[in-house]
Amino acid sequence: MDHNHSVHAPLLSPTAVGNGDTNKTSVFLSATKRTLKSLIWVIFIAWVALIFLLPAEFFNQLFEKWIRATRGTPFGITGSIFLLLSGPILIISFLAIAHLIVSGEKLHERKNSKRPSFRLWTFPVLVDGPFGVVSAAEFIGIVLFSAYVIWAVYAYTVRAFEMSEHFYSKSKSIIMLEILGLRLGSIGLYCLAFLFLPISRGSVLLRFIDIPFEHATRYHVWLGHLTMVLFTLHGLFYVIAWAMDGRLIEELIQWKDIGVANLPGVISLIAGLLMWVTSFSPVRKWNFELFFYTHQLYVVFVVFLALHVGDFIFTMAAGGIFLFVLDRFLRFCQSRRTVNVVSAKCLPCGTVELVVSKPQNLRYNALSFIFIQVREISWLQWHPFSVSSSPLDGKYHLAVLIKVLGKWTEKLRQKIIEAEALEESSVVHVSVEGPYGHEVPYHLMYENLILVAGGIGLSPFLAILSDILHRVREGKPCLPKRILLVWAIKRSNELPLLSSVDMEAICPFFADKVNIDIHIYVTRESEPPLEEGCVYKPMKSSLCPMPSACGLSVLVGTGDNIWSGLYVISSTVGFVILLGLLNVFYINPFGVRKWWYKGLLFVACMVASVVIFGGMVVGLWHMWERQSYAREKSNSKNTKAEKIEQNGTATPKDPSQEYAGISTVTRYGSRPDFREIFEWVSEKWGHVDVGVIVCGPPALQSSVAQEIRYHSITRQRHHPIFHFNSHSFDL
Template identity: 30%
Template sequence: MSSKGMVRAIFLVVFAVWLMIWVMLPTKLYKNTWTPNLETTLNSTYFSGQGTNLLLFSFPLMFIAAFGCAYLHFQNKSTDSSNHSKRLGLDSVTALLKRPVVVMAPLGIVSALELTFASMFVALLIWSLANYLHVSFGNLHMHKEGEKIWEAKLRSVSLRLGYIGNICWAFLFFPITRGSSVLPLIGLTSESSIKYHIWLGHLSNILFAAHTIGFIIYWAITNQMAEMVEWSKTWVSNVAGVIAIVIAMPMWVTSLPQFRRMKFELFFYTHHLYFPYIFFYVLHVGDAYFCMILPGIFLFLIDRYLRFLQSQQRTALLSARLLPCGLLELNFSKTPGHYNYPAINMLKSSYIFMISAVINLFFGPSRLYYNPTSILFVNVPRISKLQWHPFTVSSNCNMETDELSVVIKCQGSWSHKLYKELGSSLDRLQVSTEGPYGPNSSHFLRHECLVLVSGGSGITPFISIIREIIFQIQKPNFKVPRVIMICAFKNSADLAMLDLLLPISGTPQISQIQLQIEAYITREEEQPMAEAHKPLQTIWFKPSPLDSPISATLGPNNWLWLGAIISSSFLMFLLLLGIVTRYYIYPIDHNTEQIYHFSYRALWDMFLVCVCIFIVSSVVFLWYKKQNEREGNRIPNREIATPVTSPGVSPWFSGAELESLPHQCLVQATNVHFGSRPDFKKTLLDLKESDVGVLACGPRKMRHDVAKICASGLAQNLHFESISFTL
């Protein structure tokens, strides 16, 4: 077994042990045998009752997250993109597991692998609930004199439903950690796994709602409604739980698909109630249960704070392209796509310089590298200071070394306002960004043939794929897949989106790739004249001394520093928690006259988590930013005195003059069909290659139709992948 395989095996064993602990948690064996022994050994004066949960539930995943960063770093260093030239394809088992098996609302497109793990997770919840109730009903406690057995059982069921909801929370925050080191280990990104967060969120809210309603009914029939507002000093706070569920309800309702699509801004702002929700939830469950779900929250807070630090910088916006179809492309300055380590040139003259070079190599500023289909989050304070929107990165980090571009379709009020602002006479536009985030590899290059299916603005992720293929084909003996792009547009003006396949600068060799574009115009029966369409506009902006280029951030572009933050902040948390518990809480708690408040323990935990993350992340981020500035990451001076608008005629209509050879090749590779829709089934089933990758992005119905064809079993060579934030 290779060293890479051994490391992955270690991670798998640790994760399996962590899952096994969750399986054993509700059993009599754990409660009656394991718990007394573990408490005697682990619940010391330094960690009190949290010691067991910190070791069994927190440490395994924090270990995977920290050392997973080192694994990803060295994996990226050893990965050569030329390896994609080998047609490894997908083995039959992997292909079978990744094939869609369920295509329906509200689940969306679910593969066999996802269905297997979802079934196992549901089985864990059922197993846990059944064992909790079995143990509880076997030793039923009456909490009030004269209480009936069925009333006690109702209370027990309601309590255990809360326990099951806590299991959901142990997984809830991993899918939304954008700079996660856990998700790439299993081949996921935060964008592709957002549906898991949605599923877990709905399930946990159902369980917590049932937990709350059950207790309210129990208190009502036993005349104990005053319990709702009790804040116990020695046990859980009921009123904190009530506040938490009151906060959760509007978050839940506004996240429902029908509400989210109609009132997205309300959903967006309401969802930011997650911080007080977490705060009161932890006060309700206490410090011991908080340690059971700590890893997901801890890693999410690190990621969220690093994103906050990055977002405080103003990003240099160089230019914008406005298309007549209401689409726009923003071009930002970014740090050069190469390493710059001056000390390496002096290795032979001094061991000091050698050590310096090694430190720089591992911990110094990294190149800004991102793979196709990556996402950049954009904020324009002139439009909204709070709203952040994700957009597909259309540029290629290898071809466009100093620029990063995103594509935006005018579909909502925010994007329409941005389009209007760019169309006015602006010297510059203040913009902030977070990211980019995306897949850990260009896995799509392994296929013999790529079928890219898009509807409307769904073409934007495929722009980066086409540009990556244009770059890779320049390498000697590199075999890239044949590409068939199927685009469905409402109007002929939308054909201008195809112009974005070509970068704003340079002479891409698009003629060298096997590209076939089938464009369908669904709402027009014939081709209009060129005069009926507005020209494409390119707007250049003045540079500002306050702006800085997009640079590599801690995470996907520097895993070692992220690993250092995770490990250092967690160890600092354990150290400070031990000191506070031993020298402050322990003397009070063991005083015969008083006991330390139950909720104050949870407050200490949350406070120390936040302090440790704040200190470590701030120090590393500021040092890293200083190193980037020292490397000379400045905005290229284009010497443009005033904003420039460059009109251009789109080459897609009769009478239009083709601007360049790349445009000619692009038009020649395109077949435009008016008044018809694509026949996905015929196109896909006619493909003869043994390994065909089918990527779909666009309206849900279109993605589901393509997924059903790939899942039908009529063709074994189709491997489907959906690119979307929604189900």
């Protein structure tokens, strides 16, 4: 009999009451989350529908009536358009903050489905081509965006023909070009409203829908190409019209006070074209620094766009830009700190390992990544790297593995070698942004995992393996029971990377709960080298410093939900206050009418609200961080410092020796045959959901996605359903 309900216990005992209160609280939180989520989607769908339907004449007339009805407010036309077209995304951000706070740290609230089923986000539809690997959900998004652009161009073209009927032949062509140029610019502004959302690294919107920044960048790339095509056609149509009318130079250098100022538009378009041209893959691979530096012209692009169109037209895209400014300022505040490098080593396989200090309360998961700047190499360049350590590996450190592939990484390697030769303790001065990543560690949501890595793509999977083993040992929530690791490398000197995780030391007898198979493919060697059997084994342990005042800063969008929420809300409210004060005490009393000037003031209000109102919250957040550090330091005085296993020198070992319970197969001179691998898994694992996570070059992702799509189409009823997930970061 249940003790809580035995005859010896009162009906309303504290235990019973406590359980009842817990259940009521759980039901209330679940209902609150469902309500918030439903409200968010209703607002989002209504906002998208409004943008989609605006080209229709009927809805355009309703929009004009709305402006006339609300233009008498202190905010004027600017406030009317801002509330209708940018307000929804800010309201959604507020609701997303509330949802994240209510959800708390319950990272494992997703339940593994009893019946395997296909999911739109993990079913690859397109596996090759200009878009790379595209899931069914992403394909639907692409189709909807394409449908909007086609519909809007068609609707505006029909209306342009109707308006041009009243002009003679030459004027008709010019009027047609100018109207179409104007409308293409409007469509471009609506695309611009979405363009900055995916690159806000700690954005509450990305966290709400659980799309990590490294995955969202591809949406920014797609939207960037579409936006620049529209803006380029917008400018080109006007240039052709002005040339036909014989006033090209006059119009290009024109800077009107009332109406659109052309010269700022030319400057903005040139900045956009420079960013666009250098963003193409051949240019990025040829000279990444050129791409990186020209992309900083986004400041020129945005500011001169505001000067070009004025305040009320700029508000059409202001919501997404404002959220980006919020994220950028927070990143700036976090990255000002120099982080302690606990350990820096060069491994024989051409890889660098960096271990940096972090506070105990810094939140991240095993599939997170960080941006690193090394000031001795460059003050401007930031490079992303996957975290190679689990959050459970240690309270006060975080590790990354860096493959030496370009100029920046080669310089970093030389710095470390020089420091080791001189036995200097201070190797480099590192600044860090992040960690960023999935809100929920989705690698823990599948009972069956296939991890496919190419070269240094093994790094996040080392963190996954370590995370799973720690959780198994500590009895924490963890679904994975079967794991297959497929690792393709060029040469066998990379094999020691796998030994950097001592699985048996982390969780003795883990084979009783987790089955791990490892298939290694050495593609450019036909047979094992003479020194086969050498592995990397840990050297003597070194003590990690106790909580460091120079550890990673917790000032990050994915950090404390309450602080980051206060930062977003205070900045937004401050922006509305500044804009209202500006209109009431300056623009309206003094009759300021210059469009370009009001556009500049609008942008200034955006930046000032983030710096002043958001800056105050960041200052308080920083003080809270220092107090947390003081408490950590006080609590750690009587505890032993944690140990970090650092990679040491290679020592001979029998190649057949393996961890107990792990099956390891190494093949030389061949590449992974994914059809064969998936068929083997299908017969062995049966009708289950299988999470497939790929980290490697685009060709590897395409190969895996192609086989998953093929298997999904031809699968038998008793075979698994494979779910494609990519963890590759490609700027």
